[in-house]
Amino acid sequence: MxxxxxVLKLFGIPFNVGxxxxxxxxxxxxxxxxxxxxxxxxxxxNGKQNVLEWAIDFTNGIVKSAIPDEEGKKYGVLAFTLFMxxxxxxxxGLIFQVNVGGITYIKxxxxxxxTTLTLAFAVLLLSHLMGVVKFGFKGYVKNSYFSPMPALxxxxxxxxxxxxxxxxxxxxxxxxxxxxLLTVIYQQLGKxxxxxxxxxxxxxxxxxxxxxxxxxxxxxxxxxxxxxxYMSQKVEKE
Numbered sequence: 001m002x003x004x005x006x007v008l009k010l011f012g013i014p015f016n017v018g019x020x021x022x023x024x025x026x027x028x029x030x031x032x033x034x035x036x037x038x039x040x041x042x043x044x045x046n047g048k049q050n051v052l053e054w055a056i057d058f059t060n061g062i063v064k065s066a067i068p069d070e071e072g073k074k075y076g077v078l079a080f081t082l083f084m085x086x087x088x089x090x091x092x093g094l095i096f097q098v099n100v101g102g103i104t105y106i107k108x109x110x111x112x113x114x115t116t117l118t119l120a121f122a123v124l125l126l127s128h129l130m131g132v133v134k135f136g137f138k139g140y141v142k143n144s145y146f147s148p149m150p151a152l153x154x155x156x157x158x159x160x161x162x163x164x165x166x167x168x169x170x171x172x173x174x175x176x177x178x179x180x181l182l183t184v185i186y187q188q189l190g191k192x193x194x195x196x197x198x199x200x201x202x203x204x205x206x207x208x209x210x211x212x213x214x215x216x217x218x219x220x221x222x223x224x225x226x227x228x229x230y231m232s233q234k235v236e237k238e
Contacts, residue, residue: 006103016114023109026089034084059083059224066228071134071235075228082123083224086110086171090216093179094209110219111176113168120168123227124160131234144234167226174219178212 006017037052059079063072093108109115131140145156185205 006105016112018103018105018107019109019112019114021105022092022107022112023089023115025106026085026092026109029088029092030081030084033088055084056080062221062225063228066225066232067236069236072228075231078123078126079224079228082119082227083220086119086223087217087220089115090175090220091213093175094182094212094216108175108179108216110171111179113172116168116172117164119171119223120164124164124167124230127227127231127234130231134235140234143237147237163226163230167223167230171219171223174215178208178215182208182212 007014008017009015034052037048040046041049056076060076062083063075063079066072067075089109091108092106093111096106097104098106110119128140128144131144134140135143145153182205185208
């Protein structure tokens with residue numbers, strides 16, 4: 001599915017308006033959702049507070065599974081923020097899309113490689129920086145590239161690039177393909193000349209919509225889990 005994109009340049013740097021706007025909308029939704037869930041926090045949790053605490057416990061569990069010691073407590077907020085943003089981003093294009101003049105302004109931000117590559121680069125760069133902070137530059141190099149044995153140095157170097165690409169493209173591929181299939185079902189069946197095509201189109205689209213919600217949730221979990229695994233490789237002794 002090819003689509004046109006509106007690109008604006010700021011200081012000579014091109015920006016895709018649809019990607020930027022979609023990411024901004026997803027961030028706003030996360031902010032207001034968490035803000036609403038965290039109002040009137042009580043010692044005896046109410047309904048919406050339970051939802052927030054469950055989400056925090058869930059992401060804290062991901063961190064503890066990868067970094068079980070005290071070091072892991074530093075990354076609880078990172079895991080929670082990543083999970084919430086990616087989860088909402090994955091579902092955004094399934095709920096609504098804004099298309100004007102053939103240009104899509106609102107969709108799932110994670111259906112674009114620009115977004116997923118940026119997220120992957122940011123979290124992996126952070127993992128390297130935290131490794132330097134924890135062990136110093138010399139200790140970081142030794143722990144990340146020459147452990148458990150110096151002979152693995154070439155493989156460890158290649159692994160840094162493969163981690164980056166697979167982390168980004170796995171998320172992009174799953175979300176993009178889901179939106180493409182929903183669009184195809186709608187265009188080929190819902191807009192067909194024969195009115196009876198609406199009968200199979202509606203349940204088929206609803207089934208795939210539900211499956212896409214499930215896939216989007218799983219991909220948010222996988223992205224955060226792998227982020228914490230890669231982080232542990234840099235801040236924990238081999």
